[in-house]
Amino acid sequence: MTKKKQQIWDGNVRDAALTILLAVDKQQAYSNLLLNQTIKKYKLEANDRGLLTELTYGTLQHKYTLDYYLEPFIRGKMDLWVKWLLRLSLYQIEYLDRVPDHAAVNEAVEIAKRRGHKGIASLVNGILRSILRQGVRSTEEISDPVKRLAIETSHPDWLVERLIDSYGMESTTKMLHENNVAPIASVRVNTTKATVQEVLQMLEQEGVQAEQSKVMPECLHLISGQAARTKAFKEGFLTIQDESSMMPANVLNPQPGWRVLDMCAAPGGKTTHMAEKMKNEGSILATDLHPHKLDLIDENSARLGLGIIQTAPVDGRKAAHLLQQESFDAVLVDAPCSGFGVMRRKPDIKYTKREEDLSNLHDIQLELLNNAVKVLKKGGRLVYSTCTVNKEENEETVKAFLTSHPEMEPADLENLPKELLERSQHGMLQVFPQDFGSDGFFVAAFRKKTE
Numbered sequence: 001m002t003k004k005k006q007q008i009w010d011g012n013v014r015d016a017a018l019t020i021l022l023a024v025d026k027q028q029a030y031s032n033l034l035l036n037q038t039i040k041k042y043k044l045e046a047n048d049r050g051l052l053t054e055l056t057y058g059t060l061q062h063k064y065t066l067d068y069y070l071e072p073f074i075r076g077k078m079d080l081w082v083k084w085l086l087r088l089s090l091y092q093i094e095y096l097d098r099v100p101d102h103a104a105v106n107e108a109v110e111i112a113k114r115r116g117h118k119g120i121a122s123l124v125n126g127i128l129r130s131i132l133r134q135g136v137r138s139t140e141e142i143s144d145p146v147k148r149l150a151i152e153t154s155h156p157d158w159l160v161e162r163l164i165d166s167y168g169m170e171s172t173t174k175m176l177h178e179n180n181v182a183p184i185a186s187v188r189v190n191t192t193k194a195t196v197q198e199v200l201q202m203l204e205q206e207g208v209q210a211e212q213s214k215v216m217p218e219c220l221h222l223i224s225g226q227a228a229r230t231k232a233f234k235e236g237f238l239t240i241q242d243e244s245s246m247m248p249a250n251v252l253n254p255q256p257g258w259r260v261l262d263m264c265a266a267p268g269g270k271t272t273h274m275a276e277k278m279k280n281e282g283s284i285l286a287t288d289l290h291p292h293k294l295d296l297i298d299e300n301s302a303r304l305g306l307g308i309i310q311t312a313p314v315d316g317r318k319a320a321h322l323l324q325q326e327s328f329d330a331v332l333v334d335a336p337c338s339g340f341g342v343m344r345r346k347p348d349i350k351y352t353k354r355e356e357d358l359s360n361l362h363d364i365q366l367e368l369l370n371n372a373v374k375v376l377k378k379g380g381r382l383v384y385s386t387c388t389v390n391k392e393e394n395e396e397t398v399k400a401f402l403t404s405h406p407e408m409e410p411a412d413l414e415n416l417p418k419e420l421l422e423r424s425q426h427g428m429l430q431v432f433p434q435d436f437g438s439d440g441f442f443v444a445a446f447r448k449k450t451e
Protein backbone atom coordinates (compact mmCIF):
# COMPACT_ATOMS: atom_id res chain seq x y z
CA MET A 1 0.00 0.00 0.00
CA THR A 2 1.40 3.46 -0.89
CA LYS A 3 2.11 6.03 1.80
CA LYS A 4 -0.66 8.29 0.50
CA LYS A 5 -3.24 5.49 0.58
CA GLN A 6 -2.13 4.54 4.10
CA GLN A 7 -2.80 8.13 5.23
CA ILE A 8 -6.26 8.21 3.64
CA TRP A 9 -7.15 4.91 5.27
CA ASP A 10 -5.84 6.06 8.65
CA GLY A 11 -8.38 8.87 8.57
CA ASN A 12 -11.18 6.51 7.68
CA VAL A 13 -10.28 4.05 10.39
CA ARG A 14 -10.49 6.70 13.10
CA ASP A 15 -13.69 8.07 11.64
CA ALA A 16 -15.14 4.56 11.47
CA ALA A 17 -14.12 3.96 15.10
CA LEU A 18 -15.90 7.17 16.09
CA THR A 19 -19.06 6.11 14.23
CA ILE A 20 -19.07 2.76 16.04
CA LEU A 21 -18.47 4.33 19.46
CA LEU A 22 -21.34 6.76 18.92
CA ALA A 23 -23.71 3.99 17.82
CA VAL A 24 -22.77 1.91 20.88
CA ASP A 25 -23.53 4.87 23.12
CA LYS A 26 -26.66 6.26 21.44
CA GLN A 27 -28.36 3.12 20.14
CA GLN A 28 -26.93 0.62 22.62
CA ALA A 29 -25.53 -1.25 19.59
CA TYR A 30 -23.12 -4.15 20.21
CA SER A 31 -19.52 -3.11 19.58
CA ASN A 32 -18.41 -6.54 18.32
CA LEU A 33 -21.24 -6.77 15.75
CA LEU A 34 -20.69 -3.22 14.50
CA LEU A 35 -16.96 -3.83 14.19
CA ASN A 36 -17.53 -6.91 12.04
CA GLN A 37 -20.06 -5.07 9.86
CA THR A 38 -17.68 -2.12 9.37
CA ILE A 39 -14.75 -4.40 8.51
CA LYS A 40 -16.90 -6.11 5.86
CA LYS A 41 -18.40 -2.87 4.49
CA TYR A 42 -15.07 -1.06 4.01
CA LYS A 43 -13.27 -4.33 3.06
CA LEU A 44 -10.51 -3.37 5.49
CA GLU A 45 -7.10 -4.96 5.16
CA ALA A 46 -5.30 -6.62 8.09
CA ASN A 47 -3.51 -3.47 9.38
CA ASP A 48 -6.65 -1.36 9.30
CA ARG A 49 -8.74 -4.12 10.83
CA GLY A 50 -6.26 -4.33 13.68
CA LEU A 51 -6.18 -0.57 14.23
CA LEU A 52 -9.98 -0.23 14.06
CA THR A 53 -10.45 -3.04 16.58
CA GLU A 54 -7.82 -1.61 18.89
CA LEU A 55 -9.21 1.94 18.73
CA THR A 56 -12.83 0.89 19.25
CA TYR A 57 -12.28 -1.63 22.04
CA GLY A 58 -9.50 0.34 23.67
CA THR A 59 -11.51 3.56 23.87
CA LEU A 60 -14.59 1.74 25.14
CA GLN A 61 -12.62 -0.33 27.62
CA HIS A 62 -10.98 2.75 29.16
CA LYS A 63 -13.98 5.12 28.96
CA TYR A 64 -14.17 6.05 32.67
CA THR A 65 -10.39 6.44 32.96
CA LEU A 66 -10.35 8.70 29.89
CA ASP A 67 -13.22 10.78 31.31
CA TYR A 68 -11.33 11.17 34.57
CA TYR A 69 -8.33 12.45 32.62
CA LEU A 70 -10.42 14.74 30.41
CA GLU A 71 -12.59 16.28 33.13
CA PRO A 72 -10.22 19.10 34.24
CA PHE A 73 -9.79 20.22 30.62
CA ILE A 74 -13.48 20.42 29.66
CA ARG A 75 -15.63 23.43 30.49
CA GLY A 76 -19.36 23.53 29.79
CA LYS A 77 -21.50 21.24 27.65
CA MET A 78 -20.21 19.46 24.59
CA ASP A 79 -21.82 17.41 21.78
CA LEU A 80 -21.64 13.67 22.31
CA TRP A 81 -19.57 13.10 19.17
CA VAL A 82 -16.98 15.65 20.30
CA LYS A 83 -16.71 13.90 23.68
CA TRP A 84 -16.14 10.56 21.96
CA LEU A 85 -13.61 12.11 19.58
CA LEU A 86 -11.66 13.41 22.59
CA ARG A 87 -11.82 10.00 24.28
CA LEU A 88 -10.69 8.28 21.09
CA SER A 89 -7.78 10.69 20.64
CA LEU A 90 -6.70 10.60 24.28
CA TYR A 91 -6.80 6.81 24.18
CA GLN A 92 -4.20 6.89 21.40
CA ILE A 93 -2.06 9.40 23.29
CA GLU A 94 -2.17 7.53 26.60
CA TYR A 95 -2.23 3.89 25.56
CA LEU A 96 -0.87 3.44 22.02
CA ASP A 97 2.87 3.74 21.60
CA ARG A 98 2.68 3.12 17.89
CA VAL A 99 0.59 6.24 17.23
CA PRO A 100 2.69 9.45 17.62
CA ASP A 101 0.89 12.04 19.78
CA HIS A 102 0.94 14.71 17.07
CA ALA A 103 -0.69 12.27 14.60
CA ALA A 104 -3.52 11.56 17.06
CA VAL A 105 -4.12 15.30 17.56
CA ASN A 106 -3.93 16.15 13.84
CA GLU A 107 -6.36 13.38 12.95
CA ALA A 108 -8.78 14.55 15.66
CA VAL A 109 -8.65 18.11 14.32
CA GLU A 110 -9.34 16.92 10.76
CA ILE A 111 -12.31 14.82 11.91
CA ALA A 112 -13.65 17.75 13.96
CA LYS A 113 -13.46 19.99 10.87
CA ARG A 114 -15.19 17.41 8.68
CA ARG A 115 -17.93 16.52 11.16
CA GLY A 116 -18.38 19.99 12.71
CA HIS A 117 -16.72 23.29 11.93
CA LYS A 118 -13.53 25.25 12.52
CA GLY A 119 -14.62 26.33 16.01
CA ILE A 120 -14.98 22.73 17.20
CA ALA A 121 -11.68 21.80 15.55
CA SER A 122 -9.96 24.58 17.46
CA LEU A 123 -11.60 23.46 20.76
CA VAL A 124 -10.45 19.86 20.21
CA ASN A 125 -6.98 21.04 19.26
CA GLY A 126 -6.78 23.27 22.37
CA ILE A 127 -7.89 20.52 24.78
CA LEU A 128 -5.58 17.84 23.37
CA ARG A 129 -2.56 20.15 23.21
CA SER A 130 -3.16 21.29 26.81
CA ILE A 131 -3.21 17.64 27.88
CA LEU A 132 0.03 17.00 25.99
CA ARG A 133 1.66 19.97 27.77
CA GLN A 134 0.34 19.35 31.30
CA GLY A 135 -0.07 15.56 31.34
CA VAL A 136 -3.05 13.77 32.89
CA ARG A 137 -3.83 13.70 36.60
CA SER A 138 -2.91 10.70 38.70
CA THR A 139 -5.55 8.32 40.05
CA GLU A 140 -3.65 8.51 43.39
CA GLU A 141 -5.76 11.63 43.99
CA ILE A 142 -8.79 9.34 44.54
CA SER A 143 -8.73 8.44 48.24
CA ASP A 144 -11.44 5.71 48.23
CA PRO A 145 -9.70 2.49 47.05
CA VAL A 146 -12.87 1.06 45.49
CA LYS A 147 -13.54 4.22 43.50
CA ARG A 148 -9.85 4.38 42.52
CA LEU A 149 -9.94 0.81 41.21
CA ALA A 150 -13.20 1.57 39.37
CA ILE A 151 -11.62 4.59 37.61
CA GLU A 152 -8.26 2.93 36.97
CA THR A 153 -9.85 -0.09 35.31
CA SER A 154 -12.98 1.68 34.02
CA HIS A 155 -15.77 -0.34 35.62
CA PRO A 156 -18.90 0.99 37.38
CA ASP A 157 -18.56 1.42 41.17
CA TRP A 158 -21.45 -0.92 41.97
CA LEU A 159 -19.88 -3.77 39.99
CA VAL A 160 -16.47 -3.29 41.58
CA GLU A 161 -18.06 -3.32 45.05
CA ARG A 162 -20.03 -6.44 44.22
CA LEU A 163 -16.99 -8.31 42.91
CA ILE A 164 -14.87 -7.30 45.91
CA ASP A 165 -17.65 -8.59 48.22
CA SER A 166 -17.60 -11.91 46.38
CA TYR A 167 -13.91 -12.47 45.63
CA GLY A 168 -11.88 -9.97 47.69
CA MET A 169 -9.71 -7.05 46.61
CA GLU A 170 -6.76 -9.00 45.19
CA SER A 171 -8.68 -11.28 42.81
CA THR A 172 -11.01 -8.46 41.77
CA THR A 173 -8.08 -6.14 40.98
CA LYS A 174 -6.48 -8.82 38.80
CA MET A 175 -9.78 -9.57 37.07
CA LEU A 176 -10.61 -5.94 36.32
CA HIS A 177 -7.16 -5.28 34.86
CA GLU A 178 -7.41 -8.48 32.79
CA ASN A 179 -10.74 -7.22 31.39
CA ASN A 180 -8.79 -4.50 29.57
CA VAL A 181 -6.36 -6.91 27.93
CA ALA A 182 -7.07 -8.32 24.46
CA PRO A 183 -8.25 -11.96 24.72
CA ILE A 184 -6.23 -14.88 23.37
CA ALA A 185 -7.76 -15.95 20.05
CA SER A 186 -8.55 -19.65 20.19
CA VAL A 187 -10.19 -22.33 18.08
CA ARG A 188 -11.60 -25.81 18.71
CA VAL A 189 -10.51 -28.67 16.51
CA ASN A 190 -13.33 -30.68 14.94
CA THR A 191 -12.13 -34.05 16.15
CA THR A 192 -14.61 -35.91 13.93
CA LYS A 193 -12.64 -34.72 10.90
CA ALA A 194 -8.99 -34.44 11.89
CA THR A 195 -6.50 -34.64 14.73
CA VAL A 196 -5.09 -31.62 16.53
CA GLN A 197 -1.72 -32.14 14.80
CA GLU A 198 -3.36 -32.29 11.37
CA VAL A 199 -5.26 -29.04 11.95
CA LEU A 200 -2.11 -27.35 13.28
CA GLN A 201 -0.39 -28.30 10.02
CA MET A 202 -3.30 -27.13 7.86
CA LEU A 203 -3.24 -23.75 9.60
CA GLU A 204 0.52 -23.45 9.26
CA GLN A 205 0.25 -24.10 5.51
CA GLU A 206 -2.18 -21.17 5.34
CA GLY A 207 0.16 -18.87 7.25
CA VAL A 208 -1.65 -19.10 10.60
CA GLN A 209 0.60 -19.88 13.55
CA ALA A 210 -1.03 -21.74 16.42
CA GLU A 211 -0.16 -24.00 19.33
CA GLN A 212 -2.10 -26.56 21.32
CA SER A 213 -3.42 -25.29 24.65
CA LYS A 214 -1.98 -26.80 27.81
CA VAL A 215 -5.47 -26.85 29.37
CA MET A 216 -8.05 -28.14 26.86
CA PRO A 217 -6.60 -30.70 24.45
CA GLU A 218 -8.95 -29.79 21.57
CA CYS A 219 -8.11 -26.08 21.90
CA LEU A 220 -5.53 -24.23 19.79
CA HIS A 221 -4.24 -20.76 20.68
CA LEU A 222 -3.57 -18.57 17.67
CA ILE A 223 -0.24 -16.79 17.70
CA SER A 224 -0.66 -14.94 14.40
CA GLY A 225 -3.13 -14.83 11.53
CA GLN A 226 -6.91 -15.06 11.30
CA ALA A 227 -8.62 -18.45 11.53
CA ALA A 228 -11.94 -17.26 10.06
CA ARG A 229 -10.33 -16.62 6.66
CA THR A 230 -8.70 -20.03 6.31
CA LYS A 231 -9.73 -22.95 4.13
CA ALA A 232 -9.44 -25.13 7.25
CA PHE A 233 -12.25 -23.06 8.83
CA LYS A 234 -14.43 -22.95 5.71
CA GLU A 235 -14.08 -26.71 5.27
CA GLY A 236 -15.19 -27.37 8.84
CA PHE A 237 -11.98 -28.47 10.54
CA LEU A 238 -12.37 -25.94 13.33
CA THR A 239 -14.69 -23.62 15.24
CA ILE A 240 -13.74 -20.23 16.65
CA GLN A 241 -14.44 -20.52 20.36
CA ASP A 242 -13.00 -19.30 23.63
CA GLU A 243 -11.27 -22.01 25.66
CA SER A 244 -13.58 -21.59 28.68
CA SER A 245 -16.59 -22.20 26.45
CA MET A 246 -15.17 -25.65 25.76
CA MET A 247 -15.82 -26.69 29.37
CA PRO A 248 -19.60 -27.39 29.31
CA ALA A 249 -19.54 -30.02 26.54
CA ASN A 250 -16.62 -31.73 28.26
CA VAL A 251 -18.37 -31.69 31.63
CA LEU A 252 -21.67 -32.94 30.21
CA ASN A 253 -19.58 -35.62 28.48
CA PRO A 254 -22.32 -36.87 26.10
CA GLN A 255 -21.63 -40.30 24.63
CA PRO A 256 -22.26 -41.53 21.05
CA GLY A 257 -25.90 -42.59 20.69
CA TRP A 258 -27.30 -40.34 23.45
CA ARG A 259 -30.32 -38.07 23.01
CA VAL A 260 -29.30 -34.61 24.21
CA LEU A 261 -31.12 -31.29 24.67
CA ASP A 262 -29.18 -28.03 24.31
CA MET A 263 -31.75 -25.60 25.70
CA CYS A 264 -30.12 -22.20 24.97
CA ALA A 265 -28.15 -23.23 21.94
CA ALA A 266 -27.60 -20.36 19.48
CA PRO A 267 -25.21 -19.79 17.77
CA GLY A 268 -24.34 -23.43 18.42
CA GLY A 269 -20.77 -23.32 19.73
CA LYS A 270 -21.51 -25.88 22.41
CA THR A 271 -24.09 -27.85 20.38
CA THR A 272 -21.49 -28.59 17.72
CA HIS A 273 -18.87 -29.37 20.36
CA MET A 274 -21.22 -31.94 21.90
CA ALA A 275 -21.95 -33.46 18.47
CA GLU A 276 -18.19 -33.81 17.94
CA LYS A 277 -17.84 -35.48 21.38
CA MET A 278 -20.64 -37.86 20.39
CA LYS A 279 -18.72 -38.72 17.20
CA ASN A 280 -21.76 -37.54 15.27
CA GLU A 281 -23.85 -40.49 16.56
CA GLY A 282 -27.13 -40.04 18.48
CA SER A 283 -29.24 -36.88 18.40
CA ILE A 284 -29.14 -33.34 19.72
CA LEU A 285 -32.15 -31.06 19.88
CA ALA A 286 -30.80 -27.50 19.83
CA THR A 287 -33.40 -24.96 20.94
CA ASP A 288 -33.35 -21.20 21.43
CA LEU A 289 -35.89 -18.53 22.27
CA HIS A 290 -35.05 -16.52 19.15
CA PRO A 291 -36.01 -18.35 15.92
CA HIS A 292 -33.76 -16.18 13.71
CA LYS A 293 -30.69 -17.35 15.62
CA LEU A 294 -31.35 -21.01 14.77
CA ASP A 295 -29.99 -20.48 11.23
CA LEU A 296 -26.57 -19.89 12.77
CA ILE A 297 -26.68 -23.32 14.41
CA ASP A 298 -27.74 -24.95 11.11
CA GLU A 299 -24.96 -23.14 9.23
CA ASN A 300 -22.35 -24.18 11.78
CA SER A 301 -23.41 -27.82 11.85
CA ALA A 302 -23.48 -27.97 8.02
CA ARG A 303 -20.00 -26.41 7.80
CA LEU A 304 -18.65 -28.89 10.36
CA GLY A 305 -20.35 -31.87 8.68
CA LEU A 306 -22.39 -32.76 11.79
CA GLY A 307 -25.64 -34.48 10.93
CA ILE A 308 -27.17 -35.21 14.34
CA ILE A 309 -28.33 -31.69 15.24
CA GLN A 310 -31.96 -30.64 14.88
CA THR A 311 -33.03 -27.09 15.70
CA ALA A 312 -36.34 -25.73 17.02
CA PRO A 313 -37.55 -22.43 18.45
CA VAL A 314 -38.47 -23.15 22.06
CA ASP A 315 -38.74 -20.87 25.07
CA GLY A 316 -36.85 -22.93 27.64
CA ARG A 317 -39.19 -21.63 30.34
CA LYS A 318 -41.97 -23.64 28.66
CA ALA A 319 -39.86 -26.60 27.49
CA ALA A 320 -41.54 -29.02 29.88
CA HIS A 321 -44.92 -28.40 28.15
CA LEU A 322 -43.51 -28.58 24.63
CA LEU A 323 -41.08 -31.50 24.85
CA GLN A 324 -41.59 -35.05 26.05
CA GLN A 325 -41.09 -35.62 29.79
CA GLU A 326 -37.99 -37.59 30.86
CA SER A 327 -36.90 -38.12 27.26
CA PHE A 328 -33.31 -36.81 27.22
CA ASP A 329 -30.17 -38.58 28.46
CA ALA A 330 -28.53 -35.22 29.11
CA VAL A 331 -29.44 -31.53 29.06
CA LEU A 332 -27.22 -28.48 28.72
CA VAL A 333 -28.51 -25.14 30.00
CA ASP A 334 -25.98 -22.56 28.80
CA ALA A 335 -28.09 -19.78 30.20
CA PRO A 336 -28.55 -16.14 29.25
CA CYS A 337 -26.51 -14.18 31.81
CA SER A 338 -24.93 -10.80 32.63
CA GLY A 339 -21.76 -11.68 30.67
CA PHE A 340 -19.37 -10.27 33.30
CA GLY A 341 -16.83 -12.93 32.29
CA VAL A 342 -16.58 -11.64 28.72
CA MET A 343 -16.16 -7.90 29.22
CA ARG A 344 -12.82 -8.06 27.37
CA ARG A 345 -14.71 -9.03 24.21
CA LYS A 346 -17.79 -6.91 24.84
CA PRO A 347 -16.69 -3.86 26.83
CA ASP A 348 -20.11 -2.24 26.33
CA ILE A 349 -21.45 -4.70 28.96
CA LYS A 350 -19.65 -2.71 31.67
CA TYR A 351 -21.70 0.38 30.91
CA THR A 352 -25.07 -1.03 29.89
CA LYS A 353 -25.82 -3.75 32.47
CA ARG A 354 -27.60 -2.47 35.54
CA GLU A 355 -27.54 -4.02 38.98
CA GLU A 356 -31.33 -4.40 38.94
CA ASP A 357 -31.11 -6.68 35.85
CA LEU A 358 -29.23 -9.33 37.79
CA SER A 359 -32.01 -10.78 39.94
CA ASN A 360 -34.22 -11.02 36.87
CA LEU A 361 -31.53 -13.13 35.21
CA HIS A 362 -31.31 -15.33 38.30
CA ASP A 363 -35.09 -15.95 38.06
CA ILE A 364 -34.93 -16.80 34.33
CA GLN A 365 -32.01 -19.18 34.93
CA LEU A 366 -34.02 -20.99 37.62
CA GLU A 367 -37.02 -21.29 35.32
CA LEU A 368 -34.84 -22.80 32.60
CA LEU A 369 -33.35 -25.31 35.04
CA ASN A 370 -36.81 -26.21 36.42
CA ASN A 371 -37.88 -27.14 32.89
CA ALA A 372 -34.65 -28.98 32.13
CA VAL A 373 -35.22 -31.33 35.09
CA LYS A 374 -38.64 -32.36 33.80
CA VAL A 375 -37.41 -33.44 30.36
CA LEU A 376 -34.32 -35.19 31.75
CA LYS A 377 -34.41 -38.99 32.18
CA LYS A 378 -33.84 -40.48 35.63
CA GLY A 379 -30.09 -41.01 36.05
CA GLY A 380 -29.51 -38.32 33.37
CA ARG A 381 -26.89 -35.59 33.54
CA LEU A 382 -27.63 -31.85 33.58
CA VAL A 383 -25.02 -29.14 33.10
CA TYR A 384 -25.60 -25.47 33.87
CA SER A 385 -23.17 -22.86 32.58
CA THR A 386 -22.82 -19.09 32.29
CA CYS A 387 -20.16 -16.68 31.02
CA THR A 388 -20.34 -14.57 34.16
CA VAL A 389 -18.50 -14.15 37.44
CA ASN A 390 -21.62 -13.01 39.31
CA LYS A 391 -22.39 -15.27 42.28
CA GLU A 392 -26.11 -14.45 42.21
CA GLU A 393 -26.33 -16.08 38.76
CA ASN A 394 -23.87 -18.87 39.51
CA GLU A 395 -23.55 -20.40 43.01
CA GLU A 396 -26.82 -18.82 44.19
CA THR A 397 -28.78 -20.07 41.19
CA VAL A 398 -27.36 -23.55 41.82
CA LYS A 399 -28.20 -23.37 45.53
CA ALA A 400 -31.78 -22.25 44.89
CA PHE A 401 -32.16 -24.93 42.22
CA LEU A 402 -30.95 -27.77 44.44
CA THR A 403 -33.13 -26.58 47.33
CA SER A 404 -36.27 -26.81 45.21
CA HIS A 405 -35.28 -30.06 43.46
CA PRO A 406 -34.63 -32.92 45.89
CA GLU A 407 -34.67 -35.29 42.89
CA MET A 408 -31.39 -33.67 41.70
CA GLU A 409 -27.91 -34.00 43.21
CA PRO A 410 -24.59 -32.32 42.44
CA ALA A 411 -22.44 -34.50 40.15
CA ASP A 412 -18.69 -34.70 39.73
CA LEU A 413 -17.24 -32.46 37.05
CA GLU A 414 -15.80 -35.22 34.91
CA ASN A 415 -13.64 -35.07 31.83
CA LEU A 416 -11.77 -31.85 32.61
CA PRO A 417 -8.01 -31.36 32.92
CA LYS A 418 -6.45 -31.53 36.41
CA GLU A 419 -5.76 -27.75 36.54
CA LEU A 420 -9.48 -27.09 36.27
CA LEU A 421 -10.74 -29.95 38.43
CA GLU A 422 -8.53 -28.73 41.28
CA ARG A 423 -10.50 -25.49 41.31
CA SER A 424 -13.93 -27.12 41.44
CA GLN A 425 -16.05 -27.40 44.57
CA HIS A 426 -19.33 -29.29 45.14
CA GLY A 427 -19.83 -29.94 41.43
CA MET A 428 -19.20 -26.27 40.52
CA LEU A 429 -16.31 -24.51 38.85
CA GLN A 430 -15.69 -20.79 38.43
CA VAL A 431 -12.92 -19.78 36.04
CA PHE A 432 -11.71 -16.16 36.06
CA PRO A 433 -10.21 -14.32 33.07
CA GLN A 434 -6.90 -14.01 34.94
CA ASP A 435 -6.63 -17.79 35.53
CA PHE A 436 -5.71 -19.03 32.05
CA GLY A 437 -6.32 -15.97 29.87
CA SER A 438 -9.67 -17.44 28.80
CA ASP A 439 -13.11 -15.97 29.51
CA GLY A 440 -14.64 -15.82 32.97
CA PHE A 441 -16.96 -18.83 33.03
CA PHE A 442 -19.03 -20.94 35.42
CA VAL A 443 -20.08 -24.55 35.08
CA ALA A 444 -22.04 -26.88 37.39
CA ALA A 445 -23.11 -30.50 36.92
CA PHE A 446 -26.08 -32.41 38.38
CA ARG A 447 -27.53 -35.89 38.18
CA LYS A 448 -31.19 -36.85 38.37
CA LYS A 449 -31.59 -39.46 41.06
CA THR A 450 -32.93 -42.83 39.92
CA GLU A 451 -35.42 -43.07 42.79
Ligand SMILES: C[S@@+](CC[C@H](N)C(=O)[O-])C[C@H]1O[C@@H](n2cnc3c(N)ncnc32)[C@H](O)[C@@H]1O
Pocket (backbone or CB within 6 Å): 245, 263, 264, 265, 266, 267, 268, 269, 270, 271, 287, 288, 289, 290, 293, 314, 315, 316, 317, 334, 335, 336, 337
Ligand atom coordinates in the same frame (compact mmCIF):
# COMPACT_ATOMS: atom_id res chain seq x y z
C1 LIG B 1 -25.08 -17.78 26.37
S1 LIG B 1 -26.04 -17.75 24.95
C2 LIG B 1 -25.87 -19.36 24.33
C3 LIG B 1 -24.59 -19.64 23.61
C4 LIG B 1 -24.58 -21.02 22.98
N1 LIG B 1 -24.88 -22.06 23.92
C5 LIG B 1 -23.25 -21.33 22.31
O1 LIG B 1 -22.42 -21.98 22.91
O2 LIG B 1 -23.07 -20.92 21.16
C6 LIG B 1 -27.64 -17.79 25.61
C7 LIG B 1 -28.72 -18.04 24.59
O3 LIG B 1 -29.94 -18.19 25.31
C8 LIG B 1 -30.98 -17.75 24.49
N2 LIG B 1 -32.16 -17.55 25.35
C9 LIG B 1 -32.48 -16.48 26.10
N3 LIG B 1 -33.63 -16.72 26.76
C10 LIG B 1 -34.03 -17.98 26.44
C11 LIG B 1 -35.15 -18.78 26.76
N4 LIG B 1 -36.09 -18.34 27.60
N5 LIG B 1 -35.25 -20.00 26.21
C12 LIG B 1 -34.29 -20.45 25.35
N6 LIG B 1 -33.23 -19.72 24.99
C13 LIG B 1 -33.08 -18.51 25.53
C14 LIG B 1 -30.41 -16.52 23.82
O4 LIG B 1 -31.09 -16.25 22.62
C15 LIG B 1 -28.97 -16.93 23.59
O5 LIG B 1 -28.79 -17.40 22.30
